[in-house]
Amino acid sequence: xxALSVILLSLVILLQPLSKLxxxxxxxxxxxxxxxxxxxxxxxxxxxxxxxxxxSKELKEADAHDxxxxxxxxxxxxxxxxxxxxxxxxxxxxxIFNADFPTFSTSEVSPPVFGIFHPPCFTV
Numbered sequence: 754x755x756a757l758s759v760i761l762l763s764l765v766i767l768l769q770p771l772s773k774l775x776x777x778x779x780x781x782x783x784x785x786x787x788x789x790x791x792x793x794x795x796x797x798x799x800x801x802x803x804x805x806x807x808x809s810k811e812l813k814e815a816d817a818h819d820x821x822x823x824x825x826x827x828x829x830x831x832x833x834x835x836x837x838x839x840x841x842x843x844x845x846x847x848x849i850f851n852a853d854f855p856t857f858s859t860s861e862v863s864p865p866v867f868g869i870f871h872p873p874c875f876t877v
Contacts, residue, residue, distance in 0.1 A: 773815055780808045 768775075780787060787804035788795075794802040 773812060776808065776811050776815060780804065780811075 784804055787807050788802070791807040792802055792804050793806045794800050
């Protein structure tokens with residue numbers, strides 16, 4: 754019994770936004786009956802209303818009902834937390850060795866070597 758009530762309530766909540774679709778589907782199923790008994794424009798066959806006036810009236814009522822009961826808007830507040838981190842300890846990496854590298858001070862320049870690489874020769 755409890756599962757049935759949960760399913761029923763879930764369906765009601767999920768199908769509520771589809772109320773206009775249900776109205777249009779009901780109109781399509783009962784078009785002849787609505788045109789015969791509820792149509793306001795029966796005396797004007799040139800309009801070819803076929804009960805559309807009743808459908809528009811029902812849709813307007815559904816819109817008015819939706820406007821009278823709008824969904825509640827929650828007030829959203831944005832909270833910004835700012836935390837400035839201060840270092841509590843510092844890493845100190847001691848140097849293992851001190852090496853003094855000599856500077857390159859020779860003035861000798863060797864000519865580039867072009868004789869090492871030779872691209873393959875293709876003969877046709």
